[in-house]
Amino acid sequence: MTRNVLLHRHVWERVGGFDESLSLNEDYPFFLKALEYFPYSFASDAVVNWKPRSSYLDFFWQIHNYARGDAGAGIIRPKVWLLILRFALFCLLTLLFLATESVFLGSIVVLLCILYAVWSVAKHISRFPRGWYYFPVLQIVTDGAVLLGTAKGAIDRKN
Numbered sequence: 001m002t003r004n005v006l007l008h009r010h011v012w013e014r015v016g017g018f019d020e021s022l023s024l025n026e027d028y029p030f031f032l033k034a035l036e037y038f039p040y041s042f043a044s045d046a047v048v049n050w051k052p053r054s055s056y057l058d059f060f061w062q063i064h065n066y067a068r069g070d071a072g073a074g075i076i077r078p079k080v081w082l083l084i085l086r087f088a089l090f091c092l093l094t095l096l097f098l099a100t101e102s103v104f105l106g107s108i109v110v111l112l113c114i115l116y117a118v119w120s121v122a123k124h125i126s127r128f129p130r131g132w133y134y135f136p137v138l139q140i141v142t143d144g145a146v147l148l149g150t151a152k153g154a155i156d157r158k159n
Contacts, residue, residue, distance in 0.1 A: 005031065011038050024153075025069025032075070056141050063145035064152075071153025080150055083143055 015034045018026035034040075053059040070076065090112060097105035120139035121132050128135075 005040075007034070014038075019073075022069060022073055024065045024072065028070060028075060029073045056137070059138075060141050060145045063142050064149035067146040067149030068153040068156065069149075071150045072156040073153075074157060076150060076154075080146060083146055084150070087143070087147060 011034055014037055015030060018030050020026070022029060053062050067080070070080075090109075093105060093112070094109055096102070097109050116139070117136040120135040124135055125132050
């Protein structure tokens with residue numbers, strides 16, 4: 001959220017700048033702290049470029065580090081809780097299918113995989129119509145990175 005934000009210097013000074021103890025994502029905790037003092041608004045017509053890494057592995061580690069930094073700072077966004085719940089449910093259904101070899105459960109697991117792929121395309125196709133076939137893979141990479149990064153960040157925070 002804060003990779004693309006414009007602030008006045010007095011906001012920076014009032015909040016006290018970035019927390020230098022956070023090395024992976026000092027921007028988001030800073031932004032949350034700034035919201036305590038200052039209102040914000042979105043500029044829907046703003047043009048911002050953000051270039052992700054060029055390989056799946058580098059992209060995975062980029063997203064992983066953001067998630068690890070968030071969890072390490074004690075921030076777990078609502079969408080991350082939904083991702084954790086979705087992943088746990090999928091794992092549970094898959095394990096039940098493997099244990100029972102139920103055709104019904106197997107059909108549900110396959111249907112969920114198809115819905116996941118369709119959902120990953122549907123939510124972005126209007127903005128990126130030519131790259132739709134990458135979306136399922138990017139969704140898997142992103143979700144895996146968030147899950148692993150959040151778990152590591154939670155462990156970091158406890159230690």
